[in-house]
Amino acid sequence: xxxxxxxxxxxxxxxxxxxxxxxxxxxxxxxxxxxxxxxxxxxxxxxxxxxxxxxxxxxxxxxxxxxxxxxxxxxxxxxxxxxxxxxxxxxxxxxxxxxxxxxxxxxxxxxxxxxxxxxxxxxxxxxxxxxxxxxxxxxxxxxxxxxxxxxxxxxxxxxxxxxxxxxxxxxxxxxxxxxxxxxxxxxxxxxxxxxxxxxxxxxxxxxxxxxxxxxxxxxxxxxxxxxxxxxxxxxxxxxxxxxxxxxxxxxxxxxxxxx
Amino acid sequence: xxxxxxxxxxxxxxxxxxxxxxxxxxxxxxxxxxxxxxxxxxxxxxxxxxxxxxxxxxxxxxxxxxxxxxxxxxxxxxxxxxxxxxxxxxxxxxxxxxxxxxxxxxxxxxxxxxxxxxxxxxxxxxxxxxxxxxxxxxxxxxxxxxxxxxxxxxxxxxxxxxxxxxxxxxxxxxxxxxxxxxxxxxxxxxxxxxxxxxxxxxxxxxxxxxxxxxxxxxxxxxxxxxxxxxxxxxxxxxxxxxxxxxxxxxxxxxxxxxxxxx
Numbered sequence: 001x002x003x004x005x006x007x008x009x010x011x012x013x014x015x016x017x018x019x020x021x022x023x024x025x026x027x028x029x030x031x032x033x034x035x036x037x038x039x040x041x042x043x044x045x046x047x048x049x050x051x052x053x054x055x056x057x058x059x060x061x062x063x064x065x066x067x068x069x070x071x072x073x074x075x076x077x078x079x080x081x082x083x084x085x086x087x088x089x090x091x092x093x094x095x096x097x098x099x100x101x102x103x104x105x106x107x108x109x110x111x112x113x114x115x116x117x118x119x120x121x122x123x124x125x126x127x128x129x130x131x132x133x134x135x136x137x138x139x140x141x142x143x144x145x146x147x148x149x150x151x152x153x154x155x156x157x158x159x160x161x162x163x164x165x166x167x168x169x170x171x172x173x174x175x176x177x178x179x180x181x182x183x184x185x186x187x188x189x190x191x192x193x194x195x196x197x198x199x200x201x202x203x204x205x206x207x208x209x210x211x212x213x214x215x216x217x218x219x220x221x222x223x224x225x226x227x228x229x230x231x232x233x234x235x236x237x238x239x240x241x242x243x244x245x246x247x248x249x250x251x252x253x254x255x256x257x258x259x
Numbered sequence: 260x261x262x263x264x265x266x267x268x269x270x271x272x273x274x275x276x277x278x279x280x281x282x283x284x285x286x287x288x289x290x291x292x293x294x295x296x297x298x299x300x301x302x303x304x305x306x307x308x309x310x311x312x313x314x315x316x317x318x319x320x321x322x323x324x325x326x327x328x329x330x331x332x333x334x335x336x337x338x339x340x341x342x343x344x345x346x347x348x349x350x351x352x353x354x355x356x357x358x359x360x361x362x363x364x365x366x367x368x369x370x371x372x373x374x375x376x377x378x379x380x381x382x383x384x385x386x387x388x389x390x391x392x393x394x395x396x397x398x399x400x401x402x403x404x405x406x407x408x409x410x411x412x413x414x415x416x417x418x419x420x421x422x423x424x425x426x427x428x429x430x431x432x433x434x435x436x437x438x439x440x441x442x443x444x445x446x447x448x449x450x451x452x453x454x455x456x457x458x459x460x461x462x463x464x465x466x467x468x469x470x471x472x473x474x475x476x477x478x479x480x481x482x483x484x485x486x487x488x489x490x491x492x493x494x495x496x497x498x499x500x501x502x503x504x505x506x507x508x509x510x511x512x513x514x515x516x517x518x519x520x521x
Contacts, residue, residue: 011517053518058355060514074514081358093353095274097369102274109266110357110364 001162001194002032002055007064008218009050024050025218028064032196034161037188039209040198043247047218048198052166055196056086069161082111085155089167092151094139100150101135104157111158118157125153128183145176152183156193163187165197169204181207202239214246222246263359264335268370275371282373289376296446297322297384311451316391317478318447323385324402324470325445328409330378333438336366336414337374339421340431340438346424352518362509365421398477404495405473411498412469416441418505425512441466450483457484465497 007028010021025047032038042048053059054066057073057080066073069083086093094103108118126132129149134142142150148168155163165184169177185208188195199205205212205226212229214222222229226239233242275282300322304315313321342365345351354364420434427433441464449457449471460466468490475482476491 053352056356058352058518059516077355078358078360081356084356086356088349088352091349091353093356098274099277102270106267106270107357109270110263110359112358 001034001036001069002030002196003065003067004028004030004051004055005065007051007054007061007066009047009054009059010062023218025054025061025215026063028215028218028220030213030220030223032194034194035188035192036211037185037195037209038197039205039212040196040215041205041212041243042198042215046215048215049166050218051215052086052164052196052198056084056164057081082158083160084162084164085158085160087148087151087155087163087165087168089148089165089170092139092147094147094150094154096140097138099136099138100131100142103139103150104154107154107157113158121157121159122153125156128186129153129179144171145173148172148176148180152180156187159191160193162194162196165195165199167199168197169199169201177201177203184208202243206239214243216247260360260363264363264367267359267364267367271367271370272372275369279372282371285373286376286379289373290380293326293377293380296326311448312480312483313448316388319384319388320392320478321448321470321474322446323381323388324406324409324474325442326381327378327385328406328469329413329438329442329445330381331406331410332413332417334374334378336417337438338366338368338370339417340424340434341365341368342421343424343427343431346516347519349519351516355513355516361513362418362421392478394477398479401473401477405470405477408473408494408498409469411502412465412494413438413441415498415501415505416464418509422505422508422512425516437464441469445469445471454484461486461490465501468494468497 008023008026010023010026012019012021014020028047028051040048040051050059054061055068055073057077060074068080071080071083073080094100095106098106104122107113108115113121126135129152131146131149131153134146137146139147139150152168163184168184169180172180181204184195184197187193188208195208197204197209210225212222212224212226213220214229222232229246230236230239230242233245236242236245297319300315300318303310304318308314310318339362342351345354345365345368351361351365354361357364416434416438420431420438423434424431441460444452444460445466449460449467457467461468461472472491473494474480482488482490
């Protein structure tokens with residue numbers, strides 16, 4: 001479902017006099033099969049968001065080849081958009097001044113979803129995520145938890161084959177977090193939606209992801225199951241400590257692509 | 260694209276109808292502020308019978324055609340010059356993940372009644388100016404195509420203004436010099452300006468083709484600068500060329516888009 005081969009993205013920064021090239025991502029390769037639930041980990045600035053932006057067609061890679069749901073994201077951006085759902089935890093993809101219901105209506109038009117199908121899907125999602133009570137509230141007045149549920153709904157109204165989540169649980173309280181995880185895991189199991197998730201919350205990973213990829217300094221440093229990840233640093237007990245060791249030490253083994 | 264634009268504009272309009280007060284105020288004040296321009300023209304004609312050889316109705320005609328063309332493009336595409344704002348907040352990323360042209364989404368963003376103020380004012384001015392000119396039909400036919408070309412020219416300038424912001428995130432003001440500045444410039448007979456400026460807006464940024472050159476035909480005037488007669492019919496060519504340049508620049512901009520951190 002997602003194929004990434006030798007992908008790199010560099011940025012030129014600075015003014016004419018002191019220009020230099022920064023490699024946000026270099027020589028990245030992995031594949032994600034249909035129906036997988038993959039966690040994408042890495043410290044701040046490691047290249048997670050850059051990867052996600054390339055997968056969704058926002059950024060064009062400067063090297064390598066990407067295919068998501070059969071499309072080259074940068075070249076077939078709008079075709080891909082119908083097959084992919086994206087949630088940015090840090091900012092909303094909804095319209096700040098519009099009530100939630102109007103935002104969804106706009107999305108229906110943008111994705112050309114049939115009215116009847118749309119109503120069914122919205123009803124299902126609204127029931128699962130408990131949106132009824134704030135459906136007519138403008139997005140700017142929603143709490144973070146409500147907004148995030150709205151964003152997830154918005155990303156699923158066109159029933160995408162791939163769901164990309166960039167820190168979907170950031171800032172959520174324990175209850176909202178649990179509800180969100182529960183929802184995502186059911187979505188993956190019942191609809192077979194392929195999910196790629198970035199997070200700093202290792203609880204998300206433990207609860208949801210059968211497979212973990214770790215990126216550091218723009219390179220993939222680990223790709224395997226959660227148990228494999230634990231095994232890389234056997235002396236550490238908790239997954240938090242394992243990941244902390246990997247982030248700081250960089251002692252992870254070379255990438256072993258799986259799946 | 261047109262369908263998407265209309266659908267989104269309609270959804271935005273309906274949504275904005277929920278708090279109509281401020282938006283209607285904005286539309287009315289935009290109408291009123293632009294009317295001050297017309298007041299300025301009247302003040303000028305209190306002191307003189309003609310401006311660079313053009314009478315009151317003729318200057319009003321130039322003003323009306325320029326403003327109508329500008330007003331329609333501003334209504335439809337004026338929002339493009341807010342691109343840098345959307346890039347900074349990450350809103351443009353959001354548009355790129357939707358299955359619709361980012362250009363259309365950007366242009367139509369927050370469409371509401373306040374966008375109608377300027378157009379209405381321009382239409383009123385033109386409606387006042389036209390009877391005073393007493394134009395024969397074999398000249399007047401050129402007015403609708405002339406306004407259409409003007410719309411394309413100003414819209415292309417807005418698109419270029421947006422495209423420039425992919426590179427210069429902090430410089431929408433530079434772009435404004437060409438869009439709003441271009442509007443102000445073409446509201447008066449171009450021969451009130453220096454020859455070099457007129458050459459520039461004829462052959463470099465084709466603002467002279469918004470209304471000046473076609474108006475010379477409509478009013479049957481000799482070109483005060485003695486430029487070739489056929490230029491009066493060159494507006495469609497100028498408009499299409501500029502539109503092609505703008506489309507190319509926008510595509511190149513999206514291709515080079517770097518997004519923001521996080």
